[in-house]
Amino acid sequence: MAKVYFLIGGNLGDREQILSKTVCLLSERVGQIVKLSSIFETEPWGFQHELRFLNQVVLCETDLVPLEVLNATQSIEQNLGRVRKKNRYSERTIDVDLLFYDDLIMDTERLELPHPRMGERMFALTPLAEIAPHFIHPVWKKTVSEIKFDCTDSSIVKRFKA
Template sequence: MAKVIFLIGGNLGDREQILKDSANYLEKDIGKVNQCSSIYETEPWGFEHELNFLNQVLAIETKLSPLEVLERTQSIEKIMGRIRKKNRYSERTIDIDILFYDSQIYHSDHLEIPHPRIQERMFALMPMNEILPDLVHPILNKTINELFNECQDKLEVKRFV
């Protein structure tokens, strides 16, 4: 079994219910949720929008490969109403990012693990630091707590629930 760390978030619709529904889909389609952070409200990162995001980190045990996990997360996003736009950063009902897959380093045309911008994003680091502060980034060789303390991202991230 592999431990996969996900960041889920969105800023459209009933944000809190969409996070709950997404977590339920992830548990049904990928594996048992072993840990989940509090929900955090964050300003949009990389673009301007009047609605803030809700974000949460989940740790899930799975038998699936990284590409199978990606395939299932994209299917869940579609079911949950995600519309992909040409611009990488835009408003959305749900985004499910694979942050880590055990301590594996994985690169393909469609997937990069660990997620390449974790260390730049307080909205990912804060909920991760809540539940996995000692997890070591396999490329940067730093704990999540160290990355959290070094992060230069100044966007506001606050506990929602």
């Protein structure tokens, strides 16, 4: 079984309910949920929008190969109303990013693992460090905690209280 870390998040609709539904669908379509981070509220990253994001990291065990996992996550996004826009950074109901698939290094047209931009994003590193502070990035050879410490993103990331 592979351990897969996902970053899930969105800023449209009932954000908490959509995160919860995403976790349920990951459990149904990808594999057993092993750990969940707290939910964090963050400002939009890479674009301006009046609505803040809720983000969470999910650790899942799966027997699916990486591209099967990607297909499952894209189907989940579509089922939950995700509309992909030309601009990579925009408002959305849900986004499901694969951060790590074990310590696999992969670079294809459809999927790059580990996630290539996670080290620039405090909204990804904060919940990831909460549940996997000692996980070693297979390319950078640093722990998640070290990557978070080195991150220059000054975005405000705070624990969400409903």
